[in-house]
Amino acid sequence: MTKLALAASLAAAAAALLLLKKRRKHLHGDEALEELVREARAATRADPRLRAQLRHCLGAASFEEAVGATVAARVADGDVPFRTLRRAFVDALKDERALEGGCAIGENVRADAAAVVERDPAAESLLDVLNFKGFAALVAHRVARRSWDRGEKSFAKWLQGRASDALAVDIHPACTIGKAVVFDHGTGVVGGETATIGEGCTILHGVTLGATGKERGDRHPKVGRDVLLGAGVSILGNIKIGDGAKIGCGAVVLRSVPSGATAVGAPAKIVGRAVEAKPAAEAALGLPGVHRGGKPGAGCGPWR
Secondary structure, eight states, X not given: OOHHHHHHHHHHHHHHHHHHHHHTSSOOTTHHHXXXXXXXXXXXXXOGGGHHHHHHHHTOSSHHHHHHHHHHHHHOOSSSOHHHHHHHHHHHHHOTTOEETTEEHHHHHHHHHHHHHHHOTTOOSHHHHHHOHHHHHHHHHHHHHHHHHTXXXXXXXXXHHHHHHHHSOEEOTTOEEOSSOEEESOTTOEEOTTOEEOTTOEEXXXXXXXXXXXXXXXXXXXXXXXXXXXXXXXXXXXXXXXXXXXXXXXXXXXXXXXXXXXXETTTTEEEEEESSSOHHHHOOTTOOOEEOOSOTTOTTSSOO
16 A cells, blocks of 8 residues: 555544544434444454443443443342342433432433544543443443432442452542543542542542541542543542642642642642633643743632
């Protein structure tokens, strides 16, 4: 293949992927299921070894059923039969009265899947999203949250433990998570009982939303909308991370961060303001979009 032909081929592939991502911005109705089934069929034709894994997609009657059954299979163990767990997942995702962050759980899951496709360049297909454990962990949490709200706290905590064992993500069932959230890679993400994560956030691996000790009551962080949390960030205590903030990798945040601010370091200090309106959507972890300003070394108090 000539260099010109190769360049044309790469350009065509890039354009097709861009169109695919735009088309998937909103996963509504049966289009998501149809797309998922097409991808599953193509994958099984290319590699028959995947047929058993993808049977949950190929035989599903809805997108919620495909996602619920697939994630249930990933977290199932010998204590609770797969069929029982599958029913719990599918019922939760179809329950329009089960809310988290003001939206139905099924709507949240569709928005989560669309967000992964939009923000993660490794997500070349909707089928890829189902293989990402960060997405699977979010689905498992949302199902546990529904059980928690229904008073089924023992089952909710059991599911929390199973998801932690299988996916290495430990989110308390009472933690509130908005829609269109991405756990990128996911490994080691921890969310405490009274923590909240706003709509549109991107959270990298190793992030802890924890307390500062053995205090009870409201003791965990409140993360706003469209926040970007880099790998290894620890946010401790009942503090607030404002909408559109960026927290650099490895930061230890002990005081509230205002909306739009960028904080780095241990303990974290504000180094400027985010240029992007929605840092989580850009996921620029090198923090290039920072407007320098304010009092140097001011810490994470009010912006000056």
